[in-house]
Amino acid sequence: MEFSGTLILAGLILALLWLWSMKNRRKYPLPPGPTGLPLIGNLLQVDKHVPFKSMLKLSEKYGPVMTLHLGWQRVVVLVGYDTVKEALVDQADDFVGRGPVALLLKVTKGYGLAISNGDRWRQLRRFTLTTLRDFGMGRKGMEEWIQEESFACVFLSSPAAPFDPRFLLSCTVSNVICCLVFGQRFSYDDERFLSLLKIISEILKFALFVPIINPDKKKKKKKNPQNYILAPSDYFPQMYNEVKKFIMTKIQEHMETINPSVPRDYIDCFLTRLSQVGL
Secondary structure (H helix, E strand, C coil): CHHHHHHHHHHHHHHHHHHHHHHCCCCCCCCCCCCCECCCECHHHCCCCCHHHHHHHHHHHHCCEEEEEECCEEEEEECCHHHHHHHHHHCHHHHCCCCCCHHHHHHHCCCCCCCCCHHHHHHHHHHHHHHHHHCCCCCHHHHHHHHHHHHHHHHHCCCCCCCCCHHHHHHHHHHHHHHHHHCCCCCCCCHHHHHHHHHHHHHHHHHHHHHHHCCCCCCCCCCCHHHHCCCHHHHCHHHHHHHHHHHHHHHHHHHHHCCCCCCCCHHHHHHHHHHHCCC
16 A cells, blocks of 8 residues: 555656646747756745855856746746846846746736836837936935935934834835825824835735736737636735725725926826826
């Protein structure tokens, strides 16, 4: 009986190894890289706390351009300033695309500056940059917002004693973004503001973990795995709905008070643009 169990286990292991080799059969040449284990790939070779150090060490053997497997996801890693500059600056048009992440695709439906690709991304990026410049990005208007947050940050951290800056930095950056998007800043002790920051932090931790285990692989004549991915709305329905409700409330407030000739923030500009194109 024990011998039969051993045979079954060995058969399952061999089957997994065969599936792994078939899945990773290269249809086109890829950069060199370490051999990964079934299911987990090279995750054990990457320090989750300081992954860049692991990448640097591996690049000493495999070069500045190498292939890694993070779970089921095959990725090409660029190491070093010159390599990254050549790809993202000198050949920016060829490397502008974003890899499909099933979890984010499920949440955003492929829309948004951070996840979209192609012409949709170019149009949204152009509109966003124009809008941000109109609101002072790179000019004195934006500088005043940042200075206001800096003063608040200095005031709250004034006691001459060690402190953890993460909370203040998170509030500072978030408030600058809120000024741009919602036309409003929040007090650092505002309960709703703090609750939203905590929720977004938890959702991001979740999002950074799940796509590694469940990458989106769209292939012809095959089911789309993103339909089987659990999004934040599945794991944290209350948290997700709270963030969504806050954003939708702000959008509704803007729709009721908007003056197209005097835009107050990014939402006003976006709503005005939608009406101009008939949406």
